[in-house]
Amino acid sequence: MSQPASEMSDGVPLIFELGQKGRANRYFEDAKPLETYLPPSVLREELPLPENSELDVVRHYTRLSQRTFGIDVGFYPLGSCTMKYNPRVNDAIAARREFAELHPYTPDELAQGALQVMYELERSLSSLFGMAAFSLNPSAGAHAELAALLIAKKYFKDRGETHRDKVIVPDTAHGTNPASAAMCGFHVISLPSDSRGRVSVEEIRKVLGPDTAVCMMTNPNTLGLFEEQIAQIAAEVHAAGGLMYYDGANANAIMGYTRPGDMGFDLMHLNTHKTFTIPHGGGGAGHGPLGVAAYLVDYLPTPVVVARDGEFALEFDRPKSIGPMRSFWSNFAHAVRALAYLYANGEAGLKRVSQLAVLNANYLRVKVAEFLETPYPETCRHEFVASAQRLKKEHGVRALDLAKALLDRGYMAPTIYFPLIVPESLMIEPTETESKETLDDFAAALHGIVETAKTNPQELFDAPTATVVGRVDETRAARQPDLRWRA
Amino acid sequence: MYAPHTKRDVEQMLAAIGAASLDELLRVPDDVALKEKLEIVPQLPEYLIGRRFEHFGAHNAGVGYRSFLGAGAYRHYAPPAIASLAMRGEFLTAYTPYQAEVSQGYLQAIYEWQTYICLLTGMDIANASVYDGATALAEAAIMALHATGRQKMLVSQAAHPNYRAVLRTYCDGLDVALDELPFTAEGTTDLQAVENAVAGGEYAAVALQSPNFFGNVDTLNAQALGAVREAGTVPIAVVAEALSLAALATPASWGAQIVAGEAQSFGVPVAYGGPYAGFIAATQEHLRRIPGRLVGKTVDSGGRSAYVLTLQAREQHIRRERATSNICTNQAHCALIATIYLALLGESGLRTAAALNLARSRELATAVANVSGVTLKHSAPFFNEFVADVHQPAAAVLAKLRERGILGGVDLGRFYPDLSSCILMTATELTTTADINALAAALKESLHVPAGV
Secondary structure (H helix, E strand, C coil): CCCCCHHHHHCCCCHHCCCCCCCCCCCCCCCCCCHHHHCCEEEEECCCCCCCCCCHHHHHHHHHHHCCCCCCCCCCCEECCCCCCCHHHHHHHCHHHHHHCCCCCCCHHHHHHHHHHHHHHHHHHHHHHHHEEEEECCCCCCHHHHHHHHHHHHHHHHHHCCCEEEEEEEECCCCCCHHHHHHHHCCEEEEEECCCCCCCCCHHHHHCCCCCEEEEECCCCCCCCHHHHHHHHHHHHHHHHCCEEEEHHHHCCCCCCCHHHHHHCCEEECCCCHCCCCCCCCCCCCCCEEEEEEHHHCCHHHHHEECCCCEEECCCCHHHHHHCCCCCCCCCCHHHHHHHHHHHHHHHHHHHHHHHHHHHHHHHHHHHHCCCEEECCCCCCCCCCECCCHHHHHHCCCCCHHHHHHHHCCCCCCCCCCCCCCCCCCECCCCCCCCCCHHHHHHHHHHHHHHHHHCCCHHHCCCCCCCCCECHHHHHHCCCCCCCCCC | CCCCCCCCHHHHHHHHHCCCCHHHCCCCCCCCCCCCCCCCCCCCCCHHHHHHHHHHHHHCCCHEEEEECCCCCCCCCCCCHHHHCCCHHHHCCCCCCCCHHHHHHHHHHHHHHHHHHHHHHHCCCCCCEEECCHHHHHHHHHHHHHCCCEEEEEEEEECCCCHHHHHHHHHCCCCCEEEEECCCCCCCHHHHHHHHCCCCCCCCEEEECCCCCCCCCCCCHHHHHHHHHHCCCEEEEEEEHHHHCCCCCCCHCCCCCCCCCCCCCCCCCCHHHHCCCCCEEHHHHHHHHHHCEEEEEECCCCCEEEECCCCCHHHHHHHHHHEEEECCCHHHHHHHHHHHHHHHHHHHHHHHHHHHHHHHHHHHHHHHCCCCCCCCCCCCCCCEEEEEEECCCCHHHHHHHHHHEEEEEEEHCCCCCCHEEEEEEEEECCCCCHHHHHCCCCCCCHHHHCCCC
């Protein structure tokens, strides 16, 4: 990502600082003035937007892309984010005119292909994860969590159990879990993990009671460890009258071996932008299908795709539904990509995906354990957590410093300072699409950084230096918020 | 399965781990182990996956029809330069830009997006996007609930029915009462009803959509705004057709404090409903309550200007159950597409696009109103869609139009039982005179045949 010297000092100008008034691209024929059609009272006065030639716009955003790190640029071991290769065939299929230009209000009989895509995806997800049915409505994982908690709330209301207002969340859980619960008025109980990084049956018994609504867990958890007691935990929660919610962020570790349904979960989401290779796009759009057990199907958000006599349809009239969660039916282009990925794998391929994701994580774990603490030294699943706590104590070097030094060496940093229960944590998820050579090189680079921490820590405090900017002043950004350009 | 492992790789890696087999690594307790055969789609080689989806595509016949559908999802021209830039792998395969030093490009693009949304809406601040227009409205409502400490919401019945339905889903979950305002015969919100409703000082916010679901310009007037302000109620503007912002007076100019919008019109395909790009813009006083990501400009260790995700203390990964919202993923890539669209069109391109939408929709309205048996329902100023009353069941008329290869619009009876003889018709810059003539001719034939024959 080398840049001309002038750019190194000034950065790339904003689009608003470029162009000249009157330098318009001609995409349309001439039009009459707006006043021809509308009274002046409803018209805006000025529209102060920059005018740039197409070439200058192309160069501007090409330069911005060159200052952005994606999976296509290099190894991206961001824990809990499953940054695997995004197959190009999926994008090519989603961009086909018959999908991209299909209007959401197209009557069902003229959108049968799209509905079949949604139906096949829904059926496949239900089988793969052991749920009775899925809704493709939620836009992302957190959105599905919210939908699930709304379902739980409505379900308890229908049963006259409105006193159930507690949601149990392990201390290793993703931040969205407690935030989603709080949004719909539940009180969050944080459950401490045991010495092995798991939820214990004894611990959960202490917090279960007549006020228990939902227990939200991910398995494997964010330490990359499988919750072996999950069946007993689910049984305890169910015995207390609560529901089990599965956060599917870590589903890449289990396909073909176990299913949330088999583990006793009643509701779950899948981040297809993780497990099913949908591009993250810099933070979205995501896609968070929501699965439920049979007794909760009627509560799913609307619409639901159904098949009747070989015809597919969107069903809106579902009296017990919590209602729709978004403007239109689904992030459909992502449903197309997800189904294409399922076709590329089939049942055997998905099982292989999980096998190799877990193989890669354990291989890297063993290598990293040679030079960094790994607080839970046992077989992990798709990810593992290392800690820089000893380096911090002995040399003042923190996880943040290791992360920034990795950027200098051409790698994306792992997730740091999460999960919260491991001090100076680095959460590493290599995914199955990386080769042994890449893992070897990454481990060697990280090892080199750890050695530098002992001999020349200042070099790490100064990192990164090979990037277009050095360490960014986040405190100033928050204290003096500058969130937009002004003329 | 896109994994590079050779047999030898697997053996060497298992040996390094000290495991005998892959099954040993992935073993789960017997009581939860998968025991049944799965029923998922079969594995296909890549070229046959393409054919399978060609087959699906061929069954989306609606794509080939002359279409007058809009109602929250609009077909507009998108210059091919957008896709060639936005689909660059660096943008497409990046995650949320947590590591600012290697994400300066994307962060700058989002800062540009926030600026564009502010300039278009007249607001002070805008977030890095939310899921879509409907969830933008729901999140805007939550901002107002927090700002006022009240538990009641007010929304116009002339706002998009899907947006209102999503708002209701959220309000039900938050134990918030949601009341709806009627609209007048003109097809705009009853402003007297607004004044009456807010007078009690109970409502956190009042939301009006402009152009509203019927296509009509629909804003608070000075008197209604005065009543809303006096009541301490937050005025929320909803924008489902973002291109209208290029022509119409800004939401800020009529007093909105929060704008909840949908930017799909800016180069994002209709794609059977998503993904799209919702946005929330607001006046400065709502800064700490705005949900989702925000990009800020700052400096690096050497004093050079730099961009970074900021004010993260509002967010779920820091504050957990005390966050302003549970949003994690947003719609960054759709926001990027919209940003590039706005950069390419610029002021004059955007104004031209807006003017062509006004021109074509008026051409359409005139042609339709000339068909005997059809009248225009409203006379308020509209942007690119309007309501045509066919004075017989709209659903049956639309079915007849489909037989002639035309998607004539949205049957309003689907949302408003009183409007079951009405069709919401949309024309954009992509609508041709030939399309309009074909619709008018087909409408004439359809209406001459008595319903049910």
